[in-house]
Amino acid sequence: MPGERCGRVKKRIVSIELLRIIAMMMVVLLHYLSKGELLEPLTGPLTAQGFTAWLLESFAIVAVNVYMLISGYFLVESGFQLSRLVRLICQVLFYSLGVPLVLLALGAVRREDLVLYRLLQYLFPTQMVHYWFVTAYVTMYLFGPVLAAGAKTLTRRQLQGVILCLLAFFSVSKTVLPVRLEMDNLGYDGLWFMCVFLVAAYIRLYGIPFFRDRRRSLVCYGLSCAGIYALTMAVRWVYLETGRLENYIQAAYSYNHLLVLLGAVSLFYAFLNWRMEGEGRLASLICGIGPCTFGVYLLHEQIELRFLWPGWLGAALTENPPVMVLRAAVSVLTVFALGILVDLCRKKLFDGVESLVRPRRERR
Numbered sequence: 001m002p003g004e005r006c007g008r009v010k011k012r013i014v015s016i017e018l019l020r021i022i023a024m025m026m027v028v029l030l031h032y033l034s035k036g037e038l039l040e041p042l043t044g045p046l047t048a049q050g051f052t053a054w055l056l057e058s059f060a061i062v063a064v065n066v067y068m069l070i071s072g073y074f075l076v077e078s079g080f081q082l083s084r085l086v087r088l089i090c091q092v093l094f095y096s097l098g099v100p101l102v103l104l105a106l107g108a109v110r111r112e113d114l115v116l117y118r119l120l121q122y123l124f125p126t127q128m129v130h131y132w133f134v135t136a137y138v139t140m141y142l143f144g145p146v147l148a149a150g151a152k153t154l155t156r157r158q159l160q161g162v163i164l165c166l167l168a169f170f171s172v173s174k175t176v177l178p179v180r181l182e183m184d185n186l187g188y189d190g191l192w193f194m195c196v197f198l199v200a201a202y203i204r205l206y207g208i209p210f211f212r213d214r215r216r217s218l219v220c221y222g223l224s225c226a227g228i229y230a231l232t233m234a235v236r237w238v239y240l241e242t243g244r245l246e247n248y249i250q251a252a253y254s255y256n257h258l259l260v261l262l263g264a265v266s267l268f269y270a271f272l273n274w275r276m277e278g279e280g281r282l283a284s285l286i287c288g289i290g291p292c293t294f295g296v297y298l299l300h301e302q303i304e305l306r307f308l309w310p311g312w313l314g315a316a317l318t319e320n321p322p323v324m325v326l327r328a329a330v331s332v333l334t335v336f337a338l339g340i341l342v343d344l345c346r347k348k349l350f351d352g353v354e355s356l357v358r359p360r361r362e363r364r
Contacts, residue, residue, distance in 0.1 A: 002071065002088065002137065002294035014283045017290030019271035020070055021336075024293040026063035028300060028332045033057055035307050036315025038324065042236045042249045052321040056328065057253060058229040062221070064133070064255050065264030068193055071137075072200025073268075076152075080145040085138070087350075089126065092134055094346050095298040096125040103304055121303055130303055132188050139190025140197055147194060151201040159202055166195045167258070175258040178235075180247045187255025195256075199265065203272075211269035218270045224263030228252045231259070295343025300335050309335065 033039050033053050040050035100122055103109040121128045129135045151159055170192060174184045185192070202208075211217045231252045239245050252259055276283065300309055313331040318324055 002067070002297075014276040014286055015271045015274040016070060016073075017286050018276070019066065019268065020290045020293050021286065023063045023066040023070070024296050025332050025336055026060035027067070027297060028335050029056065029060045029328060030063065031300065031306065032310050032313075032315055032328055032331055032335075033060075036310030036313075038315060038328075042232065043239065043246060047319060049318060049321050049324050052324060054232065055229055056325070058232075059225040061228065061253050061255075061260055062225070062264040062267055064187070065196055065261055066268055068137075068140075068196040069200045069203070069264060069268045072197035073204050073272075075141070075144050075197070076148045076201040076204050079148065080141075085141060088134075088138070088141075090350065091295070091346070092125050092131065092298060094350075095295070095302050096122050096130050099299070099302040100304050109304055118303075131298065131301055133297065133301075136188065136190045136193050140193035143190070143194060144197065147197050148201060151198060151205060156206055159198070159205075163195075163198050163202060166198065167261075170195055171256050171258045171261060174251065174254065174256060178245055178248045178251075180251075184254075184256070187257075187260075192256045196261070196264075199261070203265075203269075208265070208269070211266060212273060214270050214273045217266045217273065220266035221263050221270060224259050224266060228257070228259050228263070289340055292340050292343040292347065295346060296336050296339030299339045299342055 033056060038049070038053040039057060040046050040053065042054070046054075100109055100114075104111070104114075121130045125131055126135050126138050154162065174181055211220070232249065235245050235249050235251075239249055251257060254260065300306065310331070313334065314327060315331065
């Protein structure tokens with residue numbers, strides 16, 4: 001799950017925790033580009049910076065699927081634990097309630113802005129879709145035991161058939177058809193997360209021989225992301241020339257697009273097959289930071305902060321792509337480092353409370 005620890009520092013686990021860190025940095029980059037208004041409209045002329053921003057988007061858009069592949073890969077064997085779900089909800093509440101309290105004390109949030117609807121978003125972040133990822137993830141996690149049991153019960157061929165049918169319904173159709181389908185939620189829901197879960201389960205149970213070569217996986221990731229960019233620019237050219245396919249221009253940047261899923265699987269496999277050293281300070285640092293990455297998301301995407309921090313870090317349009325890329329890199333590292341520090345403090349607080357509660361339970 002998002003904040004799950006890797007346990008013992010194993011070689012393969014270290015590489016997966018490193019991938020978790022990279023994926024979260026990609027998520028921060030995606031939000032920096034979109035909420036910083038660096039992604040210029042594809043229906044009009046693009047500056048050099050605009051082309052660069054969309055190129056960065058192409059290589060980072062796989063992040064959410066990668067994060068879900070990591071979760072599904074381990075959840076298929078670990079099973080459902082109510083305590084994990086409770087810890088996750090408590091972690092979410094820490095940010096959904098804590099951030100506005102701090103902003104209120106600093107005067108960044110006014111009391112008159114705290115209407116009932118906003119308070120409900122603080123108190124019930126999952127049900128109110130305060131964080132869409134959390135809502136989708138919790139939905140998937142609750143169905144996880146059924147999905148895992150089904151994946152293990154089905155034969156390999158049957159599981160392949162189920163996954164192919166699901167992908168045909170949720171991914172291939174929207175990838176091939178140049179229209180926006182009414183049921184297409186662009187991968188922002190628990191249904192798509194369940195599809196990714198089953199893909200991760202298949203990888204864990206049977207593997208995909210084509211991706212076992214690490215270099216091939218990295219090349220496939222690069223080609224998938226380049227394909228996302230090339231397809232988008234090709235459709236954009238058709239729109240500018242004919243005025244058609246306007247609703248299809250950004251289709252390749254959907255989480256449930258086939259190229260996005262392919263890029264995520266390729267990147268996941270590249271790290272899965274990376275035999276990193278399992279001991280030493282670097283491995284310990286990676287496995288110490290990895291479980292805190294979800295806190296980075298919960299902090300910078302809190303509803304009161306999500307549209308503010310890109311402006312604070314100077315996400316403004318410039319005519320110099322190298323400067324924009326450098327500023328984006330510095331901003332991503334800044335947000336990531338701050339988020340890790342905050343979540344480490346949150347973890348110490350939670351561990352302290354849990355240590356006080358546990359002896360009382362034992363005495364009972």
